[in-house]
Amino acid sequence: MNFDIIRTGRAVLHVTDIEKSKKFYDALGFIITETDDNQIFLRGLEEHNHHSLLLKQRETPALEVISYRVKSEEDLEQLATKLQKDGNEIKWLQEGEQKGLGRAFRYQDISGLPVEFYHHMDRVDRKLQQYDLYKGAKVQRIDHFNCMVSDVEKAHNYYINEFGFACSEYTTGEEDKIWASWLHRKPSVHDVAYMNGPGPRLHHIGFWLKDPMSLIDGCDVLASIGYAPNIERGPGRHGLSNAFFLYLRDPDGHRIELYNGDYFTGDPDFEPIRWELDDPLRQTFWGHEAPDCWFEEATEVLNVLTNEKVQTQAAKLKKRKPTFVI
Amino acid sequence: MNFDIIRTGRAVLHVTDIEKSKKFYDALGFIITETDDNQIFLRGLEEHNHHSLLLKQRETPALEVISYRVKSEEDLEQLATKLQKDGNEIKWLQEGEQKGLGRAFRYQDISGLPVEFYHHMDRVDRKLQQYDLYKGAKVQRIDHFNCMVSDVEKAHNYYINEFGFACSEYTTGEEDKIWASWLHRKPSVHDVAYMNGPGPRLHHIGFWLKDPMSLIDGCDVLASIGYAPNIERGPGRHGLSNAFFLYLRDPDGHRIELYNGDYFTGDPDFEPIRWELDDPLRQTFWGHEAPDCWFEEATEVLNVLTNEKVQTQAAKLKKRKPTFVI
Amino acid sequence: MNFDIIRTGRAVLHVTDIEKSKKFYDALGFIITETDDNQIFLRGLEEHNHHSLLLKQRETPALEVISYRVKSEEDLEQLATKLQKDGNEIKWLQEGEQKGLGRAFRYQDISGLPVEFYHHMDRVDRKLQQYDLYKGAKVQRIDHFNCMVSDVEKAHNYYINEFGFACSEYTTGEEDKIWASWLHRKPSVHDVAYMNGPGPRLHHIGFWLKDPMSLIDGCDVLASIGYAPNIERGPGRHGLSNAFFLYLRDPDGHRIELYNGDYFTGDPDFEPIRWELDDPLRQTFWGHEAPDCWFEEATEVLNVLTNEKVQTQAAKLKKRKPTFVI
Amino acid sequence: MNFDIIRTGRAVLHVTDIEKSKKFYDALGFIITETDDNQIFLRGLEEHNHHSLLLKQRETPALEVISYRVKSEEDLEQLATKLQKDGNEIKWLQEGEQKGLGRAFRYQDISGLPVEFYHHMDRVDRKLQQYDLYKGAKVQRIDHFNCMVSDVEKAHNYYINEFGFACSEYTTGEEDKIWASWLHRKPSVHDVAYMNGPGPRLHHIGFWLKDPMSLIDGCDVLASIGYAPNIERGPGRHGLSNAFFLYLRDPDGHRIELYNGDYFTGDPDFEPIRWELDDPLRQTFWGHEAPDCWFEEATEVLNVLTNEKVQTQAAKLKKRKPTFVI
Missing domain, CATH: 3.10.180.10 (2,3-Dihydroxybiphenyl 1,2-Dioxygenase, domain 1)
Incomplete structure (x- = not known):
């Protein structure tokens, strides 16, 4: 390339x-x-x-x-x-x-x-050491996109073969097909993940936090000012990715993930980690079930030429969420 | 007294x-x-x-x-x-x-x-500063009992008037009756709490942790060795008591709360804090619904003279769990 | 009493x-x-x-x-x-x-x-659950005074015998005399501590924080806005009291301790813990030496009747700071 | 390249x-x-x-x-x-x-x-999600080397021009010469840093921790089992690199840094951050002075052909440690 x-x-x-x-x-x-x-x-x-x-x-x-x-x-x-x-x-x-x-x-x-x-974006002041400006969940930087698509395996192959992404972890569903995939360019767990579902839709945008306590602080501050209903899922630990996570819904329902954890994936001999869809530790390492809305609701996307909404396709793999067996 | x-x-x-x-x-x-x-x-x-x-x-x-x-x-x-x-x-x-x-x-x-x-219990070595022995959730000390009883108001009045307990926080249900009450002797939020429900039953025993991260570490360690199904609820923050909590079920289903938070209640002019049963911030400050089993399941108790199980009585107040309105 | x-x-x-x-x-x-x-x-x-x-x-x-x-x-x-x-x-x-x-x-x-x-102080709103107001080190409540006095043993005996304080931990110096003492009424490590030194002087006022990260956040925020020179000692862990501590000097040199840790001292069979003055784990469990100013500088006190400064007396025990032997 | x-x-x-x-x-x-x-x-x-x-x-x-x-x-x-x-x-x-x-x-x-x-190293099991094995400071991965060399600017230029490293942050001393430099290949603050001093010597090896509390836990555990004298400096925050750090000396005096913090440096328009040697926030954002031994002691290095000790050269820049002006 x-x-x-x-x-x-x-x-x-x-x-x-x-x-x-x-x-x-x-x-x-x-x-x-x-x-x-x-x-x-x-x-x-x-x-x-x-x-x-x-x-x-x-x-x-x-x-x-x-x-x-x-x-x-x-x-x-x-x-x-x-x-x-x-x-x-x-x-x-x-x-x-x-x-x-x-x-x-x-x-x-x-x-x-x-x-x-x-390529180019204007430079501005970095606020990393202006701790007096830190508040809420103290969002540090953008980390990844998570998208619901009708054919995960197609996207997975394309981004790896045509764009040079590498897979850190993935989930297999029926007939060992790829049900979800985590792909990266920077040496972290992901820059983009794809999940099986009616798509194309944006599932969430992930932002990285500096430590686990920032996520807890974020919950407390949001709840204090009336945003408890916006906390959709978490805090918890994903088995897949090892992320300590929190999912929020913004006032329009767009989903934001706050995220701490991650590990280094930049080695040439890093082997993608495979998870079974129904492994209860995959979704939530601590065994909690995610709410249905987390699997079903996502943001619709636009056509870049027409600005019209893109029609969603049915998911290629039938199972749209894991069966919890705990 | x-x-x-x-x-x-x-x-x-x-x-x-x-x-x-x-x-x-x-x-x-x-x-x-x-x-x-x-x-x-x-x-x-x-x-x-x-x-x-x-x-x-x-x-x-x-x-x-x-x-x-x-x-x-x-x-x-x-x-x-x-x-x-x-x-x-x-x-x-x-x-x-x-x-x-x-x-x-x-x-x-x-x-x-x-x-x-x-009064008397034998003294043993305190391990507070043997940090090399700290593991799991690093349980520090027993904090409180939480019991499900058929008539909370009766228990509440008795423990205050006859035993000298003070109320830190309480919940009102129908007709402003006390639906749940947190009572203490030591100047913390509680030594015992009563909740409306078929009783007498033991809902949980609460143990105090030294910091919020110990609770997260506890989840990670328990899940690593196969206890994810034992994590029933949390981590989360209770509105009532401000506790950062985790509820576990032991191998027999006895419920253990791991707990960090608390505040000083030893002032003579401390006024009990009142919550409405259906205030969504009460149960979980961050707005999460508790699973049904948390409201329904509890440990049966024995008669101290006969060692037979004590028959439970129906709850006096009809509503046995909050209505979530988020 | x-x-x-x-x-x-x-x-x-x-x-x-x-x-x-x-x-x-x-x-x-x-x-x-x-x-x-x-x-x-x-x-x-x-x-x-x-x-x-x-x-x-x-x-x-x-x-x-x-x-x-x-x-x-x-x-x-x-x-x-x-x-x-x-x-x-x-x-x-x-x-x-x-x-x-x-x-x-x-x-x-x-x-x-x-x-x-x-006895009486006016009641005001408690901000415990207004997490949106939390900032800096998120000071929770006053915890204790630490005073430098010329005769620690005299103060120690008086507060125990005449005022009903109990001793949680103490330090012995020459001839097994009490060099420092931690005394409490509420069942925490202390409400007041006395240290051997030219006195009477106020060494510091201790405020309790909700968790160790609040102390680290405090350091970051203070340093961001120019208060790094006000950070005198810490963060560290005291062996005595097990406190995770930070000492600050306010613009007039008054010393403030930010403090997390503590344990329950309300048991009638709690036996005061004894430390040797020169035990290096006592001052700082992690082995750091405190700066000389921490031992030497303190706030002068006034006479309540005349508003004049009280003349300090020489310390009764000669050794005014520990010898570090690490 | x-x-x-x-x-x-x-x-x-x-x-x-x-x-x-x-x-x-x-x-x-x-x-x-x-x-x-x-x-x-x-x-x-x-x-x-x-x-x-x-x-x-x-x-x-x-x-x-x-x-x-x-x-x-x-x-x-x-x-x-x-x-x-x-x-x-x-x-x-x-x-x-x-x-x-x-x-x-x-x-x-x-x-x-x-x-x-x-290039090749054998693969072994990753223990990332075996939290039951976590102990002490829970070391996650190697992060960087820090070396004391007699001519920092020469090393800095060589690694950038000949090996393709990029500079994230650097310190200038007399005549605006580079006194210290932080260089990376992976998009973190550094893979290697050079400091002005008698060299070549290894100053320390840095290991990355998952969160700030792991560093505090590390201090507590080490101190509990007698390693307090091995804690040389910290915990603290470096201004340069923003790292939350702890320096330890192993039983032979080799220096190990435990480290949490870091930020993403993989952007082509990332501009190296310059610090003045005597800026008190550079060494320690919270304003603490490092002990002399931290500046003076380091591990001697061997000749790869003869296995003999390499003779150290005097530092090219005269000033060997910052002047603290706080």
């Missing part, structure tokens, strides 16, 4: 009430880089780039795009060329067309997800 | 497989003071008395007795006299009759619970 | 720049109950009384008084009577004379320290 | 009493992969390779070699060719010659340090 995708970069979400969203993400402990009447640019405490989460006020909640960073402008060019050669229609966005961002292009990926690539 | 009940002292539980129980409580991080073929004496890391939990091998799981410590032998005598004068039948156990324990007496309390009082 | 001293109540410190002090204590995570041109009333997050620390703007830094709470107005009266009968001159302050406080009296205690007793 | 150095791999230390060393590293929470009469192979809990620390019993304590892992056997070959072409004498070690390791070569690097490269 003549291009290098570095990492998960940013997501653009549509929200229906920008003031409500601002209050929620501010409480969570994001840094607000800037904001105008219908946009909020958010980043984590250690991030030195303009934003990793962009919220836009629109009539309907949706995912506009998930976005990966590439190593250089040349990498961006090479990747665009490859995708077009493979028959994909891409849409360029020029420098300055999106605040804080350099040139970028978008397309609908192998699963129908709206995906963007960019 | 001419007697001083100091604190929650110990509990005696019947278990059906002493080896299984030993493995479980050892994994949890208790110190085993001593053990023989059909008894295990357990204590927390900071406890300087012989045991705070005694497990006896029997054919059926049950609570034999919950036990409070009084300030002196004279206090014990005065309390016995008072109870007999009030028409209660008490049963004396002489020094040495119970390993590690001095004189004690037992009776069936106002709720029909088997209750014991003692 | 016909009076019951409940606990450490409050301290009144003189500071030279009220704005500087306000900024410092606010950063630490205290709740400011109220403030005027030359006074700040501070309390911890779980405190339901008006204040536990009062700062008054004066020309010279000093301790005006340390103050204990008694159980009732009658206890206050009995205690005053006893002290007068014993030949002490006391000074009454009527209800309302001090903001938030009921009747109180002051006198110079056995060590020459300015000591106050009160 | 036609080779890819992935990360810090392992270190080989000479120790004088293998039993003493075993006891120490076991207490710290390392996993012992295997051991024989005069060697111990140690790894962290998440490591899936045979070892990251090898201790060999010898008469004198020394560093035998620090070792980096490369991506493939071909990378190893290319790197060897390059170094030889540049005039370095290298020494090959064949597969199996070192237990657990594939082919490797060693040479004396630009600073005179004994450096090794390898």
